[in-house]
Amino acid sequence: MKKELIQDAELVSNYINGNENALSILIERHKQKIYSFIYSKVYDRDVTEDVFQDTFIKVIRTLKRGKYNEEGKFLPWVMRIAHNLVIDHFRKNKRMPKFDNTGEFSIFSVLSDSSLNAEKTIIKNQVESDVRRIIEELPEDQKQVLLMRMYQDMSFKEISERTGVSINTALGRMRYALINMRKVIEQNNIILTN
Amino acid sequence: MAKIYSNASPKNINLNPKDETISYLLNYSKALSVINYNKLKFEALLN
Structure with missing residues (x-):
């Protein structure tokens, strides 16, 4: 009962002077009214929680910055802040409507995220490093052709010019490189899929 | 008796x-x- 005797104005001034406990009393005293007010506008517990939190963050910042003037009462002032934040919330929602995923049609069945998640990224790196290790096992001439073709994107004509062999030889080396790689993959049961 | 189709207002919730x-x-x-x-x-936010 004694707590109730301390006026809001006094608690506010105590809080401004550094008494953190005063804020706790103020919140405790008015939380139900403010929370119910917000809920009566937005009808969503999560949004209410957010707006309630933002309201008091604004209250705390204003009080700590010394910008609060005790002209009116504390509660109506907080209510006004909450009211403005509720309006902000609806404005924001109008610009960016929240998709209510309750109907039969789910938007997420149409939209997909093409970027790889953490697990897939790890698998991709693993696969790439396995492939590189298999390539290292190839005979030098086959490895050279495969690297030029696949990693440097050179044509077989360019490869033949660079390595000094005929195009047919380069093609043959590529073919044997792939056959040998498949053999190694099969023999070691290496899985190269994501 | 006419049926009331409007939603019942939420009651007894701990607000x-x-x-x-x-x-x-x-x-x-x-x-x-x-x-x-x-x-x-x-x-400044000091944690």
Whole structure:
């Protein structure tokens, strides 16, 4: 009962002077009214929680910055802040409507995220490093052709010019490189899929 | 009797913020300090 005797104005001034406990009393005293007010506008517990939190963050910042003037009462002032934040919330929602995923049609069945998640990224790196290790096992001439073709994107004509062999030889080396790689993959049961 | 199709208003729900929210606010308040420098005010969150 004694707590109730301390006026809001006094608690506010105590809080401004550094008494953190005063804020706790103020919140405790008015939380139900403010929370119910917000809920009566937005009808969503999560949004209410957010707006309630933002309201008091604004209250705390204003009080700590010394910008609060005790002209009116504390509660109506907080209510006004909450009211403005509720309006902000609806404005924001109008610009960016929240998709209510309750109907039969789910938007997420149409939209997909093409970027790889953490697990897939790890698998991709693993696969790439396995492939590189298999390539290292190839005979030098086959490895050279495969690297030029696949990693440097050179044509077989360019490869033949660079390595000094005929195009047919380069093609043959590529073919044997792939056959040998498949053999190694099969023999070691290496899985190269994501 | 006419049927009433409007939604029943939610009743008997405990309309109080979560304890976590309150505790977050109290901690935020403790962590926030406003530094006055000349006529400028700087906010600092010290955790």
